[in-house]
Amino acid sequence: MAPSNTRVLLLATLDTKLEEATYVLDQLLRNPEIHVTTLHIGRDALSTEAAASFKSKDRVELLACELDTPAADLSRGDYSARMSSTATQRVQELMKSPTTALHGILGIGGSTGTSIIAAAMRGAVPIGLPKLLVSTMASGDVGHLVGGVDITLMYSVVDIAGLNFLSERVLGNAAAAIAGMAHSYRESIGSETAAESSTKRRDRVAITMFGVTTPGVDRIRHILSQPPHNTEVVGGRAMEMLIRQGEFDAVIDLTTTEIADEIGGGILSAGPDRLSAGAQAQIPYIVSVGACDMINFGPLSSIKQELIEADRKGERKLYQHNPAVTLLRTNVEENQRIGEFIGEKLAGYERKDLVKVLLPGKSISMISGDGGPFKDRGADKALYEALREKLKDTGTDIETHDLDINGAGFADVVVDVLVALNRKKGH
DSSP states (O other): OTTTEEEEEEEEEETTHHHHHHHHHHHHHHHHTEEEEEEEEOOOHHHHHHHHHHHHHHTEEEEOOOOOSOGSSHHHHHHHHHHHHHHHHHHHHHHTTTTTTSSEEEESSHHHHHHHHHHHHHHHHTTTTTTEEEEEETSSSHHHTTTTTTTEEEEEEOOSSSSHHHHHHOOOOHHHHHHHHHHHHHHHHHHHHHHHHOOOOOOEEEOOOGGGGGGHHHHHHHHSSSSSTTEEEOOOHHHHHHHHHHSSEEEEEEEEEHHHHHHHHHTTTTOTTTTTTHHOOOSOEEEETTTTTTESOOGGGOHHHHHHHHHTTTSSOOOEEEEEEEEOOHHHHHHHHHHHHHHHHHHHEEEGEEEEEEEEESSSSSSSSSTTOOOOHHHHHHHHHHHHHHHTTTTTTTEESSSTTTSHHHHHHHHHHHHHHHHTTTT
16 A cells, blocks of 8 residues: 555646646545645736635645745746746755655646746756656757756647646646656655665765767776675766765766867756866765767757868868767867866865866777877867866876776776775775
């Protein structure tokens, strides 16, 4: 039997999606183990009748986000930004209390509601807690909504503007899905707590990878997962958030390619805060420059004509990784800026004795070694020199090894350094 206090949060602009939200709520309440907190994130207050209808239902709590400025005085963009922040803070408050902590979140929205709900899902709850968003926007480019978080998107198929046979099917499926996920999540965290209280969990190490650094990551993962290390190695885009949540005991930031996209305008930037989480975590942190030789773009047909022309003239180097991804080789100027970016972030780390920069002297990706299309020792040198200059006299250690980033030798160096840093921390 599932536990009787599985808590689901329903997020919606109830002033515009009242009928749909009421239908979802009723579907959720068909499951007697579900308790629902409904959070109104709309511009206008609920009518007395609508509020009374929600409050009259068993196992339901109705909350509303209130802005410090009347919504009527705000533009649509300002309202969306302020409500995103307010809703995120409100959900964070719910998560802090053991009596209101959530086991799942379900949101329904059009374009504005979707942006607010997605922001709260990204910013307020941990990775692993089920997050389901039924949205009119789910069939397009959703990268800005999901970010690096485990948000599940369900396309509404029809506009969320009243009920019909299609919307009822989609919303009913969403209610059933979040109920099942929330029950499973609650049971799993109970099992994890019991397991961790009876036996020490394995150390967890975050490691960053990209397709062109996968061989190196696989070698490191293989070594660390075996005795005597017996370490759980986790990779993924959400690393920075998970570091802030205290999920890792150490970080191997082998692949910092998102910085190249941030500098060069690529499509896979992680934003200007990349590398910031490690400064707060004060855990062993190994940094390298994997795949900083490339800026990621979409299909070749999407590349700007000036880059196509520069490639034809030999002034820049484009490489079609696959039909959906085209790579641009970073040049000397871009590599200088990448090195400065990394150096400035690492210089701000408090526990510099737990930080080590490891630079592979032969290649920083699968395609930048000898004979590779992105081999450019001048660009690599600019990156390394800029990084060393920024870290000069900061107390941060830098080592250069005449190895390929994907080679067995470099993997051995990374593991040896991690062991040494763990000793400093007291593992």
